[in-house]
Amino acid sequence: MHRPGRPNSAPPMVGILESATALFRTPEGSPVGPAIRRLRASIAILAGIVGLGVIGYWLIALPVGYLLCFRYGYGALGLWIGFCAGLIICGVALVRKWAIASRIP
Secondary structure: OOOOOOOOOHHHHHHHHHHHHHHHHHHHHOOOHHHHHHHHHHHHHHHHHHHHHHHHHHHHHHHHHHHHHHHOOOOHHHHHHHHHHHHHHHHHHHHHHHHHHOOOO
């Protein structure tokens, strides 16, 4: 909520985000362009890894832990089992992703 007499913090944040966007957009036609494209590819890989973490922990570990802890009466052990289930699934998915990415064409 904006209060009178207080500066709004949105314009500086928008400026920072636009400056970061300009770093990716400006050099596309210059010799630095290939490096920027590699950086984008690295960011895409990182986003995939973060996505696996979100799926493993928030969509698997948390619901399984909740069900085991509260619905089936395992208590804290159920939370740990859910956490381990999410961790195992993340680990298997990351090893599979690594195996696919490391194949030589």
